[in-house]
Amino acid sequence: MRDDDRSAEFVEFTRAHRRDLMRTASLLCAGEEASAEDLVQTTLTKLYLAWSRVRRADSPLAYARRTLTHHFIDEAKRAHRRRESTMAEPAEALPSDPVSAGTDLELREVMLAALSSLGPRQRAVVVLRHWLDLDVAETARILGCSAGTVKSQNARALAHLRAHLDTTDHHLILEDTP
Template structure:
């Protein structure tokens, strides 16, 4: 990679890393360390092909999804994730949104990796079913049935989502609301 390409890659990483890390955290079920590893591996792959990539963000996201799919296909044993409890202070609008994100992240962590991947792609990334099927290497019917079963399981394992109102900055989340 020449100096100019290296500088463009550096700018891309600086400008898009936080958004890509959020996606990786969702895909990894809230495990920030696993998400950082996932993103780092994806960026290493992109760096080697940087001069041949037309849309780097789409390419990185596809690598993230495929790596996560590979992880759940390997059926690695699920490790326990310990998380510090947030401080109990007076709630503000920002605290409420942060609390909702934690509840959603914890609920997603209770799903299988495949279920989580389908929901993240469909509702957090707002991708159409055909694109999700292409990324995950399955049929559109499989995406539909997995989405249906994933939402049903989410409602069963996370009753705390019932009545949860989704803040405006997270528009793709409304289908995850649990309705009686």
């Protein structure tokens, strides 16, 4: 494949799926938009470098989500890495809502705080299973683990989220997904 064709194909893929990748990254990063943007940029760079493999995949988007999720977990594991803390932006300056359009800002903040209280693998399971609505098998494939691990991580994560939301006096119903 010529470099021009490769680049054009990659640009088309990026235009079609960048928003989805940003939404996923925003949730994985618990609303830290700068971290989410870095995560997506790194993922897109990796995808471009491996484009010949990506384009042959059954689902290039699934390949991209897997790359994004693995990079997120790898970065979260780096104990020596120091994260900068930023102050919240004024509500009217917040970027597109990763939870859903039209969600009130208080609920958004509560959900992102609850997500940030989870470890990286549990957060990845919750985002993949409940926000992206992937089944257990696909989530396990993306995370490179067994279906049983996905189910147990999901159950622990939902229990933790329930406890977190109860302590913050927000009573949202989190239902287990079979």
